[in-house]
Amino acid sequence: MRETGIAVVGGGPAGLCAAITASRLGAQVCLIDDNDRLGGQLIKQTHKFFGDKSHYCGTRGIDIASILFQELESTSTRVIPGTSVVGLYPGHVLGLADRSRFSKLACKSLIVATGAAENNLLFPGNDLPGVYGAGAVQTLMNVHGVRPGRRVLMVGSGNIGLIVSYQLVQAEIQVAAVVEALPNISGYHVHAAKLARLGVPILTSHTIKTALGHESVTGAVICKVDKNFGPVPRTERQLKLDTICLAVGLTPLAEILWQAGCQMAYVPELGGHVAWHDEKMQTNQKGIYVAGDVSGIEEASTAMLEGRVAGAHAFEQLRGSNTQSRRIIEQARTELRAIRQGPFSRRVVCGKNKLVEMAGK
Amino acid sequence: MPKKTFSRNQNRITEHPILEFERKKRIRFFFQGRPLYGYEGETIAAALVANGIRVFRHTEKLNRPRGFFCAVGKCSSCLMQVDGQPNTMVCIEPLRPGVRVEPQQGRGKLP
Ligand SMILES: Cc1cc2nc3c(=O)[nH]c(=O)nc-3n(C[C@H](O)[C@H](O)[C@H](O)COP(=O)(O)OP(=O)(O)OC[C@H]3O[C@@H](n4cnc5c(N)ncnc54)[C@H](O)[C@@H]3O)c2cc1C
Ligand code: FES
Numbered sequence: 001m002r003e004t005g006i007a008v009v010g011g012g013p014a015g016l017c018a019a020i021t022a023s024r025l026g027a028q029v030c031l032i033d034d035n036d037r038l039g040g041q042l043i044k045q046t047h048k049f050f051g052d053k054s055h056y057c058g059t060r061g062i063d064i065a066s067i068l069f070q071e072l073e074s075t076s077t078r079v080i081p082g083t084s085v086v087g088l089y090p091g092h093v094l095g096l097a098d099r100s101r102f103s104k105l106a107c108k109s110l111i112v113a114t115g116a117a118e119n120n121l122l123f124p125g126n127d128l129p130g131v132y133g134a135g136a137v138q139t140l141m142n143v144h145g146v147r148p149g150r151r152v153l154m155v156g157s158g159n160i161g162l163i164v165s166y167q168l169v170q171a172e173i174q175v176a177a178v179v180e181a182l183p184n185i186s187g188y189h190v191h192a193a194k195l196a197r198l199g200v201p202i203l204t205s206h207t208i209k210t211a212l213g214h215e216s217v218t219g220a221v222i223c224k225v226d227k228n229f230g231p232v233p234r235t236e237r238q239l240k241l242d243t244i245c246l247a248v249g250l251t252p253l254a255e256i257l258w259q260a261g262c263q264m265a266y267v268p269e270l271g272g273h274v275a276w277h278d279e280k281m282q283t284n285q286k287g288i289y290v291a292g293d294v295s296g297i298e299e300a301s302t303a304m305l306e307g308r309v310a311g312a313h314a315f316e317q318l319r320g321s322n323t324q325s326r327r328i329i330e331q332a333r334t335e336l337r338a339i340r341q342g343p344f345s346r347r348v349v350c351g352k353n354k355l356v357e358m359a360g361k
Numbered sequence: 362m363p364k365k366t367f368s369r370n371q372n373r374i375t376e377h378p379i380l381e382f383e384r385k386k387r388i389r390f391f392f393q394g395r396p397l398y399g400y401e402g403e404t405i406a407a408a409l410v411a412n413g414i415r416v417f418r419h420t421e422k423l424n425r426p427r428g429f430f431c432a433v434g435k436c437s438s439c440l441m442q443v444d445g446q447p448n449t450m451v452c453i454e455p456l457r458p459g460v461r462v463e464p465q466q467g468r469g470k471l472p
Binding site for chain 1: 372373374376377378379380382384403404406407410411415416417425426427428429430431432433434435436438452453454455
């Protein structure tokens, strides 16, 4: 059986930073990702990132992925791409599956940075071909250069819904409308304004009622909703389109943590069930750490910082702390605190605080 | 699935304000026995959608059509029969020359 010091599961911004940090400090690190190309969500982000200046704000996601990848290549991290971690056996043994074979990898510490999966929404026809996750549409358009359809209804006006709508227009795909059940747009004003300038209607207090079509989407019925999100009678409108894109949130991909027996908590502010973790990003299972969206849906900059914190602590747990590791942790924590002071972090901070409160129980 | 004639590769983005798509090698593959073309480096799902194909399978009990949903190997919506192998997630399966792709009916047939 193969062995390593630290195994990092997931090669998005969190996993990449965890691996780079631990490896530079001198740990033996193995990074596993189920894609052939590392970078996680970043490889389909063609827009310039929002966030803090010192955290690649203004840089496009795809370019951040290349920077991190180059940094990783300069370390001795062993990368296992195209491989899913499908299970965890007692004694920190990971089950790995690639396209043709199953194998095992034993590690002393484990950093879980698996990110998140897109949510679906309940409405008749939500399983029809043509109803796609917003991230899926991005992958198709921005990674493969393929149009998912000709005319799209976007459901959800958070940043993801707004940004993907803009990217659809860039790819010469019509966006019929963006519908949002809340009475106001939930993403940043800059993104909404860009769309408005292109003439894309953003309909607040509206939702999708039904997807139309037999073998695939041919249209959608939308309607107004009241304060309790119930449909307002006689406000239905039928739109002709071939694609419905769902941008209604993400759920942490926490299967490995459930299997590890980590203490899990349902925290809506963090996107669903997350593993309880402390300031070190360590779960209640010694030697199992979390970082990035799997520890609470947030953003790439915080995912990178959490990755650094987790990577440095995993190193310290195996090899003891030194001035360098302490400095990395101190700096990353300070930066995390600074970012989370912003008004858009209120929800996440509230969620993370709930975890802290749980600690005593 | 109803027989339709598809205009080939109608859904490819050729001009984009930010991205350039380097389409290396053209690859021939088969969908329901018909030859179609895709490019090296893309997934089977991307090649199918580029060719206007969105229905990948029909479900076991209700015979509902399904296409892809997450495109990152997380939801199992896109299972197809690939070179005889059922339950292949085509959204993460790289396109290979000559590969035979069939829509999957229910749980598919073991080779
Ligand atoms: C449309 C959109 C726009 C965004 N814009 C911004 C922005 O402007 N600024 C910003 O800061 N953030 C932005 N974000 C958020 C940011 O992309 C995410 O918060 C960030 O990518 C999370 O990083 P991560 O490493 O936790 O997870 P991910 O990037 O999701 O990476 C996780 C990786 O782990 C892999 N994986 C999962 N499970 C397994 C397993 N069992 N075995 C092997 N591998 C596995 C996944 O395939 C993936 O590659 C945006 C997100 C989206 C969708
Ligand atoms: S589309 Fe979700 S697994 Fe392929």
